[in-house]
Amino acid sequence: MEQIGLSLADWLIIIVYFFFIIGIGFYLKRFTKSEEDFFLAGRKNSSWVAGLAFLSANLGALELLGMTGNTFKYGMYVAHFYWIGAIPAMLFLGIYMMPFYYSSKIKSVPGYLKLRFDEKTRVLNGIAFGLMTLLVSGINLYAMALVLHTFVGWNWDISMWISALTVAAYVTLSGLLSAIFTEIIQFFLIWFGLFLVSILGLLEIGSVNEILSRVTELYQNVSYTTLWSSSTDPNLNGMVISWAGIVLGLGFVLSFGYWTTDFLVVQRAFSAKDLHAARMTPVLASFFKMAVPFIVIFAGLIAIILANDPQSGFQLLKDGNQVNYDSALPMLIKRYYPAGLIGLGITALLAGFMAGQAGNVSAFNTVWTYDIYKSVINKKASDAHLLWMGRAATIVGILISVATAYWAKSFPSIMDYMQAIFSWVNAPLFATMLLGMFVWWITPNGAFWGLIAGMLSSFTLFLAQKFNWFDNTVLTLSDTASDMAINFWRAWWAWLICFVLTIFISFFTKKKPKEELTGLVKGLTIESKDLNISVYRKPEFWAVISLIILVLLNIYFW
Amino acid sequence: MKPIWYFVGLILFLMGLILVVSGISLLSSGETHKTVLGHTYPDLWWGSFMTLSGLIFILVNRTKTV
Numbered sequence: 001m002e003q004i005g006l007s008l009a010d011w012l013i014i015i016v017y018f019f020f021i022i023g024i025g026f027y028l029k030r031f032t033k034s035e036e037d038f039f040l041a042g043r044k045n046s047s048w049v050a051g052l053a054f055l056s057a058n059l060g061a062l063e064l065l066g067m068t069g070n071t072f073k074y075g076m077y078v079a080h081f082y083w084i085g086a087i088p089a090m091l092f093l094g095i096y097m098m099p100f101y102y103s104s105k106i107k108s109v110p111g112y113l114k115l116r117f118d119e120k121t122r123v124l125n126g127i128a129f130g131l132m133t134l135l136v137s138g139i140n141l142y143a144m145a146l147v148l149h150t151f152v153g154w155n156w157d158i159s160m161w162i163s164a165l166t167v168a169a170y171v172t173l174s175g176l177l178s179a180i181f182t183e184i185i186q187f188f189l190i191w192f193g194l195f196l197v198s199i200l201g202l203l204e205i206g207s208v209n210e211i212l213s214r215v216t217e218l219y220q221n222v223s224y225t226t227l228w229s230s231s232t233d234p235n236l237n238g239m240v241i242s243w244a245g246i247v248l249g250l251g252f253v254l255s256f257g258y259w260t261t262d263f264l265v266v267q268r269a270f271s272a273k274d275l276h277a278a279r280m281t282p283v284l285a286s287f288f289k290m291a292v293p294f295i296v297i298f299a300g301l302i303a304i305i306l307a308n309d310p311q312s313g314f315q316l317l318k319d320g321n322q323v324n325y326d327s328a329l330p331m332l333i334k335r336y337y338p339a340g341l342i343g344l345g346i347t348a349l350l351a352g353f354m355a356g357q358a359g360n361v362s363a364f365n366t367v368w369t370y371d372i373y374k375s376v377i378n379k380k381a382s383d384a385h386l387l388w389m390g391r392a393a394t395i396v397g398i399l400i401s402v403a404t405a406y407w408a409k410s411f412p413s414i415m416d417y418m419q420a421i422f423s424w425v426n427a428p429l430f431a432t433m434l435l436g437m438f439v440w441w442i443t444p445n446g447a448f449w450g451l452i453a454g455m456l457s458s459f460t461l462f463l464a465q466k467f468n469w470f471d472n473t474v475l476t477l478s479d480t481a482s483d484m485a486i487n488f489w490r491a492w493w494a495w496l497i498c499f500v501l502t503i504f505i506s507f508f509t510k511k512k513p514k515e516e517l518t519g520l521v522k523g524l525t526i527e528s529k530d531l532n533i534s535v536y537r538k539p540e541f542w543a544v545i546s547l548i549i550l551v552l553l554n555i556y557f558w
Numbered sequence: 559m560k561p562i563w564y565f566v567g568l569i570l571f572l573m574g575l576i577l578v579v580s581g582i583s584l585l586s587s588g589e590t591h592k593t594v595l596g597h598t599y600p601d602l603w604w605g606s607f608m609t610l611s612g613l614i615f616i617l618v619n620r621t622k623t624v
Contacts, residue, residue, distance in 0.1 A: 007580070008580075009576050009577065009579075009580035009601075012576050013573050013576055013577075016569070016572050016573060016576070017569070017573075020565075020568075020569050020572075024565060028559075031559050044624070046624075049562055180562075181562050181565065184562050184566060185562075185565065185566060185569055188566050188569075188570060189569075192570065192573075192604075192608055192611075196600065196604055200594070200595050200600060203595055203598075204594060204595060335593065335594050336593055336594055336595060336600070337593060337600075338584075338591035338592075338593045338596050338600065338601055339580060339584075339591070339601070340576060340577045340580035340581065340601040340605070341577065341600060341601050341604065343576075344573060344577065347573075
């Protein structure tokens with residue numbers, strides 16, 4: 001393809017971004033004195049700062065490119081990832097789970113497992129999370145280099161190393177604090193840099209109704225513009241999935257598994273200045289999460305219309321005979337953005353990739369330092385030594401990410417396994433956390449063996465599907481299913497196996513005394529209530545508002 | 559420490575300014591962009607919006623510390 005040429009204005013914008021974030025790293029270093037400053041940003045953040053960082057840690061460029069491409073492939077059903085597949089879980093975290101996480105003053109999610117269960121469950125989850133994080137970070141890096149190489153013609157190695165070293169520099173200097181600062185800057189750059197694609201697409205095509213009606217005309221037998229009315233039969237919608245798969249697999253297991261247990265996002269809430277701010281963190285983030293489809297879904301639908309209109313001259317890239325769906329957003333940028341704006345669009349993607357990597361590395365350095373190094377290797381490490389170890393872990397984590405990126409380059413298909421990786425680690429962990437926080441008699445051995453069984457079953461189901469050990473219909477309970485639908489169902493079964501086994505083993509193994517579980521389990525904890533603040537400042541109030549908007553959006557696009 | 563919103567304002571202001579200057583220089587040369595809807599000069603109006611948004615963030619947070 002003809003690559004996008006960059007003008008002086010484009011280069012200036014990209015250079016401003018790089019100087020800016022390195023400068024922020026140096027500026028924040030003077031405020032990063034203790035290990036709590038480095039790993040938890042000093043626990044000083046307001047709910048707005050923690051909330052936007054909470055959302056931005058998830059809003060990487062890979063997600064933006066992938067979800068726009070998925071909309072092209074599957075239609076509006078992709079909005080489920082942002083609405084039912086995120087909002088209920090975020091609100092549940094803020095309202096019900098955060099009091100136990102925050103009040104126990106833990107530094108990581110595996111740290112909670114240690115207090116609630118035992119050391120072996122903590123180390124198991126710490127190792128699984130660390131591996132997952134570095135793998136995802138490396139894939140992120142690989143994807144960034146691939147996008148820049150394909151669309152702008154930049155050298156693969158140089159663009160990867162420059163961005164990796166930049167992230168290493170600012171995270172090593174000031175840890176989570178600089179990661180959070182750059183995530184919030186990324187949030188604004190993504191909106192200012194990419195929302196214009198949807199605005200210009202709307203101007204070209206006419207209106208939202210025009211977009212929906214033209215996509216509906218294109219697909220007469222399968223719905224690409226509804227959310228639920230075509231979910232009674234998988235054959236009626238672009239994602240080839242039924243409502244049960246969406247609700248159980250995505251809305252319950254994958255969504256709750258990710259948003260309530262993945263330390264990458266939960267760490268941002270831990271950085272809040274008090275329990276009220278920590279509870280508000282995911283609640284505030286839920287409003288912005290609901291708005292993201294106005295970038296990705298609109299862009300995907302606009303791409304569908306343009307690609308099916310021969311007069312438009314718009315096409316997605318092809319890898320051989322395969323359509324490259326992820327090229328939808330960059331091709332729209334190329335279509336609409338003149339000099340200067342191209343630089344802004346590329347910077348928004350770069351910021352997304354780099355902030356995603358910084359988020360993964362800052363979560364990794366915390367889990368490595370506290371849940372593996374201090375827990376297993378050096379139990380008597382001083383605070384100063386842990387701060388040094390956090391910085392060293394950042395550099396090592398970045399180097400492993402780079403190595404993973406080169407590995408991904410030689411096996412490009414590992415990109416496809418991103419969703420699968422989440423279902424191996426997060427889906428069963430959600431069953432463990434849910435039981436651990438809400439049922440006091442769940443035992444350490446029940447949690448440990450249930451978690452192992454859940455992770456192994458998810459991995460085994462993945463292999464079974466890949467090598468056709470049995471028919472997929474056994475998994476999905478329907479005649480037909482897309483790859484995405486199979487992902488949802490696999491997560492559901494892994495969760496269920498972990499849930500049932502954990503309960504079963506707990507019947508026969510030794511329980512922890514109730515007094516050791518105070519502050520960790522509902523029913524054994526005196527929960528502090530926000531009695532002295534007005535109703536409109538309470539997390540519950542804003543959670544209800546968020547839920548109402550969620551319901552209205554689902555009804556509008558029913 | 560300056561609040562994050564101050565830095566958000568700075569980067570939006572700087573980037574918006576680059577877009578506005580780039581858009582004005584093209585407009586004054588009598589040319590238009592070759593992209594779809596390029597004749598509306600999106601760099602100019604979007605850049606102005608960014609600059610203004612950045613300026614508001616800077617002004618509101620210029621004396622604040624956290």
